[in-house]
Amino acid sequence: MTFRTRLLLAVAGAVAAGSIIGTWILLTTTRGVLEEQDEQRRLTIVGQFRREFQSRGAEVVRRATAIARDESVIRIAIALNQEEPDFSPYFNSGSEFARSQSLDFVELVRSDGRIISSAQWPARFGYRHPSFALFGKMEQGTPFLDRQELPDGVALGLFSLAHATAGDQAVLVLAGIRLDERFLASLALSAGMRLYLHLEPGAPGGEARLIDSAGLSKPRSYFREVITDVRRQNEEVVRTVSDETGQQLSVHALPLRGQGEKMLGALLVVSSTAELARITSFIRTAGAFAAAGGILLGILLGWWATRNITRPVQKLVSGAHKVAGGQWDTRVYVFSDDEIGELAKSFNQMTSQLVDQKERLVQAERVAAWRELARRLAHELKNPLFPLQITVENMQRARATCPDDFDEVFEESSRAILAELANLKNIISRFSDFAKMPQPEIQTVDLNEIARELLNLFQSQLGRTDHPVRCEVHLDGSVGTIRADPEQIRRVLQNLVLNALDAMPEGGTLGLRTRDESDGVVLEVSDSGVGLTEEERERIFTPYYTTKQHGTGLGLAIVQSIISDHGGRISVESQPGKGTTFRIRLFRNPPANGGNRGK
């Protein structure tokens, strides 16, 4: 992973983390505020219900009293004093009172508990009122909750009891309003809130009923636990439940108690967390979008920033690569005053110094080479010059001291001078050959054949009896022909074999091997001589460097020059005391420029 990528990821991650943390803080704060508001709204509804309950209770008391004071009820009470009263005229009285007083329940009951007229269940006339036993315990003018049996089930009502007395008889007026969907609908609700009226079963084994503002509601099992808690504690409870869709609901349950504190039902104020979930979801979504946008922006900004930051670094990296590739004069152009700018300046300073040092080194090496050349020339020329000087001085001395013998001395000295001059000429010729290495004349060459010819040429030296050299030849028949200059290749082999023989003055093993490879051939010449030190190995191809006492130091330099002109490679493996192996790799199709001549 590049530095730019890492930097980019770091910036984007920082932005995303900031967005997530911000969203989380916003979510937590909002949720807390909304939950507090939700609780306040539930409490408001409960308070509204209590006020409405009291208000309607007072209204029921007033209307029940009004019915009891009605003249027709007084007439019924008077009729009750007759021996065999006819109740048929009063069959609809309850319904008429209920209609006129806007009541849901009106029942006229005799002193013995038998119903004279019932608005909610007209057919119940003549039957004993099921709650008559409780009538005596009830205080007139006080509203109370009671359960009312109806033809289609059980209802919960807010009742009041009043009396109309005439003579020995009295008519009990039981009037009430129904706590049902209309009552629930009259309560103002906030959005997301619902009201339910839970009615306890009318009889053991009966079914509880649930009413909402639209009427009888289907049973909702998730209220069961809340109802159980209210029933057990007989006081308000607040619970959170999950509905069938998994939505969280906050339920505030208020028990509705009848006579003897018996729980007859419960008011359930339910607030859906849907709004909370919606806002939470909105914030979460907005946070996600903000995070995504932040990340995108972070990536863009990070890309821009890292681009500006890493571009000088990349220049530095590129410059370093160039320096590593040998372009020591590489310069990095960074125009900033920060650390990267300092680094670039240092880099440029470093490469400048490197170039200077290289030039100085080349200069020094050039001077050293000239000195070496001068030393070699001096060394090479000094050896013939000294005998020349001695011979000439000997001739001068012989002419002066022994004129008779001068001719003889002159004759001998001339021969010696000519021999030394030939030697000088030979030395100069070798230097001249190195300086004038000819272009290779490429043609098809059988490398194995050249190797065999060369071995034949050196057969006499190999076979010397004092220090014999054993020859190990492995010429791969699959090598075939290559494109090369046969004379130069022959000269290469000759130089390497001569070097090998020189390295084994006490005899040894000369190895000559050829090997076919996919794109060329390999030629190896090895000896079992004294080997080379590491320094010698590094400088072995340097011109005029030699380890031999009478060598010119140009043999291996010429070999390297020829191989290079053929586009090949030469390498040496050697350890002191373990011999030396020269390995030449020649390509079947040498490069068009023929090598690195002139470089």
Added chain:
Amino acid sequence: MRPPDRTSSLAPRRSGEDDGLSGGRASARRRASAPWIALCGAFLVFLFPIVEASSRPVYGGKLRVQMRSTLGEFNPAVPAVPGDAKSALLPLVFEGLVGTDEGGTVVPKLAVEWRIGQGGQRLSFRLRTNVRFHDGSMMNEASVLESLRTLDARYQMEARNAEVVFTAGDGSAGDLLRQLASPRWAVTRATGPATAAGTGPFSLAGFEPGKRIVLRAFEGYWGGRPFVDELEIRMGRSERDQMIDLQLNRADLIDIPATDARRVGSGIRLPVSEPVDLIAIVFRNRRASDEPLVRAINHSVDRASIHQIIAQRQGSPTGALLPQWLTGYAFLFTGSRDLSLARRLSSSVPRRTGGLTLGYPSSDGFLKSVAERLTLDLREAGLEARTVALPAPPGSTAPDGVLTRIRLTADAAGSLEVISTLLDQPAKLPDRGSALDNPQDLFEGEAGILASWRVVPLLHLPVSFGLSERVGYTRLQDVFRFGQWRFEDIWVQPTPATGGTP
């Protein structure tokens, strides 16, 4: 056992096997009764002064009628329930070859006489002459055949020798005569894609489904035009609205349940019919094993309380199908409560899940109160029951028993036939003629139906009407006695109405 003051009919009695004999007998009977007719005519002339001066027949005016029920259509081809408003109103516009009088006897209408022949397989009718349809065209054999041909494929119809002849493909044509008296077999003439002209005393001048029917007197009626020029019937009016309109002189005749008759103000004329409605629990889907249950129900019902309180002492509690005034033996079928017997019977009945269900027509408040009372009575006998308003929602199971109001006629045997048909209970019913002559057959027929325990009679109730001071009718022909709406026999005084139709 014959109903008191039963109007003699001029209709030919259904005869035995001899071809052409019935018409001859009828003619002989008419000739023999001619002196009696003259005597009766004199009697009528004698009685005429007892008709109040203000009630003397007057032609013209509009009779404004209101009723609780509603009609969605006024097509005679669509079957009507016997006793309902449609079957009462259709004969005012559409007539068949024969009809029934208030006693349920088949009487001539568009046919003046008929003969039964070919071993009872052929029924020949001689048409009345000078009968016009409401569009002015004359009725003849061809128009009768055109109107009736498609009604029942069992009968082959043809015009032969100035008669319309019905021939049954197989079996007897005996049932055809009573079928022809129903409104469905009215003779009509198509006047449009969905309209038809009848031959009745009124022509249809306007119909708003569920709201209003306007009938206009037909000047060319073969029986003489009715008294009123126009008849306006407003439907779906509540009792309260009807009472208000009557008292504000916006209505002349209203439909008041007899059970509310006592509550109506004293200033309203309130003719009450004989108890012609049978209130009963009908168990159409009863299984044989349910007999103890039905018997328990029969003995648990407190009919006296229902009669005294819910029915406001109108009619009478009963254990019989036909009322006492019609048969004279209804008291023999007791309907008294026997709670201990009911409990014993109910204890032998397997308990049902959800209890017994009693259905009632949701439009009938009286039946609803009775059904609710029954649930209380049954509870005392150890039977759990609940009420179900009908028609029940789709998909719900049919109730075990249904509180039903059955309109009876003065034709006792015919009424039994109606009940038997309603129960899907084939019963050995007496012939109408023999029922009059031999009440034993009638009694046995009724007892047979009751013994099936498919029906539990509760009450016989009258029907009542509220009349404004404008309405007149002759007391000799008490048009309201059998609960029928015989508007052709009613007139209105020319007192200007204070309110019109809104």
